[in-house]
Amino acid sequence: MTNIKDIGEQGLLERLQRFCPPEIIGDDAAVLVTEPTQCLVVTTDMLVDGVHFSDITTSPEDAGWRATAANLSDLAAMGATPLGITVGLGLPGDLSVSWVESLYQGMTECLQQYHTPIVGGDIVRSPITSLSITAFGQVYPNRIIRRSTAQVGDAIVVTGVHGASHAGLQLLLDPKIGKDLTTEEKNALIKAHQRPQPRLDVLPHLWKIFASQLPIPVSGMDSSDGLADAVLQICRASGVGAVLESAQIPRPKAFDHWLTEEQALKYALYGGEDFELVLCLPPDLANTLVQSLDQGAVIIGSITSDSNVSLLHQNVKIPDQVLTLSQGFQHFSQ
Amino acid sequence: MTNIKDIGEQGLLERLQRFCPPEIIGDDAAVLVTEPTQCLVVTTDMLVDGVHFSDITTSPEDAGWRATAANLSDLAAMGATPLGITVGLGLPGDLSVSWVESLYQGMTECLQQYHTPIVGGDIVRSPITSLSITAFGQVYPNRIIRRSTAQVGDAIVVTGVHGASHAGLQLLLDPKIGKDLTTEEKNALIKAHQRPQPRLDVLPHLWKIFASQLPIPVSGMDSSDGLADAVLQICRASGVGAVLESAQIPRPKAFDHWLTEEQALKYALYGGEDFELVLCLPPDLANTLVQSLDQGAVIIGSITSDSNVSLLHQNVKIPDQVLTLSQGFQHFSQ
Structure with missing residues (x-):
């Protein structure tokens, strides 16, 4: 097995060049042509071995x-379509070259769905494997989706089921659980964890629905840190509240005969990493969007002038079910 | 002393928000308005504690x-002016909050010189401190400076002295060396290591000189991995060779009464991290540029149709002084 220290940084870079467009690599920085009337959108994530991924549950x-x-x-x-990503990698010298190639393989498989290139990166020595991705995209100014513009009366749409990724992770961590699940159900939940789909496919539906109503009256964010977190963040940024109908929160069908209602709801609200979109928009157009998407998209509640996010159970407000961020994911407190 | 684990990720993010423009933070990604007729330029660097920086030689x-x-x-x-940077941080929970604030202080001090904001980031738990920066800039297509377009006959200009940063690092690692240096000389070399200046100030000079000659007939790169590396990379990318006149390679004056000629030349060629520009352009315009910059900029040689980069000593080619990449910096082989 060839390790990174056997071939050095230059050797590794040469092996990885096949994952990048040849016209872009080999200079101090990448040059990209952007659409002149669109804005640039930039986001970045840092991932560390043992914290965000692990060979136990996640292949490279x-x-x-x-x-x-x-x-x-x-x-x-943000309503943006991708232009490219850069990849920063910190790698121990005794990591195998094939591990790194597999990592790049997974990145490019996801990117190829959207014809998005890896346009640059940096590879350095590090005692621990860490990965930093910066993605940039573009969006027309009147199509930007912000967290801070939710309006009282808006319906809250989620674009798909929640809790699947967390359930998949639990199944990977402890294969003994989930005896009540079929192999097919197990595999679907595990796949939801290992191969989540960013919901870039939702955007053309929004553009079509709001073709004549610009700027689009849509606010929202993704549910990467959990559905509860997303609703709370939107409410906080917009200075509004929300009510959610617990029965409306879409979960994988397998939960029905595997988890209690309470467990299922906890997975759906606080599990995280489902990477669906949580969108707030006028109710009639929310219905149009749900019909247009036709893949598990549901209206789960509405924006209120309240200062809380309350959970209703068959239209009855349960006093202790006010959602809080504290059950959400806090990276340093765990 | 407050540590990161005491205030959590949210607490740390709140403390760091003062370093970022308020209109940009608080959404899934940052939105930036770019100049419509310019190209986007993207570059990324990963730095790891103990590999690229250390509390021994470098304050946060x-x-x-x-x-x-x-x-x-x-x-x-690349000829690009900066638009913004994103910052990915992996931090141990027992690192002090003030360390992280000082890191951000240093980043913003450098950025403020160019009115460039921190537009986003990600902070995660990690056993080892690591830092990933992605910078965005823009450039008119006919002003892009590439490595691959050096022409036979071009003069090679460096925009300043080389070897200072490496000398500063040596002085920090071993304060006993450098007895022959004045305090002022020592401090200047150490500052060259700790506070290098990106040569964005060179660009307006180029634009003025080449106002009527577009696309600009300039190729080049920076000397971050050493002057020898820069010349070799340009030659390899352009399919040309070069001759350098060793006496012309500008070094700090302090080297004259501190290092042997051989040591001084090694520092200047292979030291690295001087962050000057190495530019190839027609000789008459190279002279104009050197006069225009007037701060240590010098013509150090010229591009040839040879396949090597040779070092001349007072115009005599020394056979064993063909520059190679192998004396340069290889991150994994050390």
């Missing part, structure tokens, strides 16, 4: 896919 | 400055 291909999908999801959440 | 302010300067230097080397 899947780690590459997931990291890429997370960044593309941030672009989708 | 200086680590922040240096990392930022390196990225801005890559933009300058």
Whole structure:
């Protein structure tokens, strides 16, 4: 097995060049032509071995896919289409070259769906494997989706099921659980964790629905840190509240005969990493969007002038079910 | 002393927000308005504690400055002016909050010289401190400076002295050396290491000289990995050779009474991290540029149809002084 220290940085770079467009590599920086009337959108993620990915649950291909999908999801959440990504890699010298090639393979598999290139990067020695991806995209100014513009009365749409990725992770960590699941169900949940899809496909639906209504009256973000977190962040940024109908929150069908209602709801609200979009828009147009998407998209609640996010159970407000960020993911406190 | 784990990711993010423009933070990604007729230029660097910086030689302010300067230097080397940077940070929980604030202080001090904002980032838990910066800039298509377009007969200009940064690092690592230097000389060399200046100031000179000659007939890169590396990379990318006159390679004056000629030349050619520009352009215009810059800029040689880069000593070619990449910096082989 060839390790990185056997071939050095130059040797590794040469092996990885096949994942990058030849016209872009080999200079101090990459040059890209952008659409002149669009804005530039930029997002970045840092991932560390043992914290964000692990060989126990995630192959290098899947780690590459997931990291890429997370960044593309941030672009989708702004309404932006991707232009390219850069990749910063810190690698121990005794890591195998094939691990790194597999990581790049996973990244490019995710990117190729959107014809998006890896346009640059940096590879350095590090005691621990770490990966930093910066994605950039473009968006017409009147199509930007912000967190801060949710309006009282807006319907809240989620573009798909929640809790699947977290369930998949649990199944990977402890294969003994999930005896009540079929192999097909297990594999689907595990795939939701390993190969999440950024919802860039939602954007053309929005552009079509709002072709004559610009700027688009849509606010939102992605649910990468959990559905509860997304709704809370939107409400905080917009100075509004929300009510969610618990029964409306879409979850994988497998949850029905595997988890209690309470567990299923916890996975869906706080599991995270489903990378769906959480969008707030006028109710009639929300219905149009849900019909247009036709793949698990649902209206889960509405924006209120309240200062809380409350969870209703069959239209009854349960006093202790006010959502808080504290059940969400805090990276340093764990 | 407050550590990161005491205030968590959210607490740290709140403390760092003062370093970022308020209109940009708080969404999934940053939105930037670019000049419609310019191209986007992107570059990224990854830095790891103990490999690229260390508390022994580099304060967090200086680590922040240096990392930022390196990225801005890559933009300058493409002819691009900066738009913004993103910052990915992997941090151990027991690192002090003030360390991170000092890092950001150093980054913003460097950026403020060019009115360039930090537009986004990601902060995650990591066993080892690591820093990934991605810088964005823009350039008119006919002003792009590439490595691959050097022409036989071009003069090779360096925009300033070489070897200072490496000398500064040596002085920091071993304060006992450099007894023959004055305090002022020592401080200047150390500052060259801790606070290198990206040569973005060179670009307006080029634009003025080549106002009527577009696309600009200039190729080049920065000397971040050493002057020898820069000349060799340009020659390899352009399919040309070069001759350099060793006496013309500008070094700090302090070297004259501190190092042997051989040592001084080694520092200047292979030291690295001086972040000057190495530019190839027609000889008459190279003279105009050198006069226009008037701060240590010198013609050090010329581009040939040879396949080697040779070093001349008072116009005599020394057979064993053919420059090679192998004396340059290889990140994994050390």
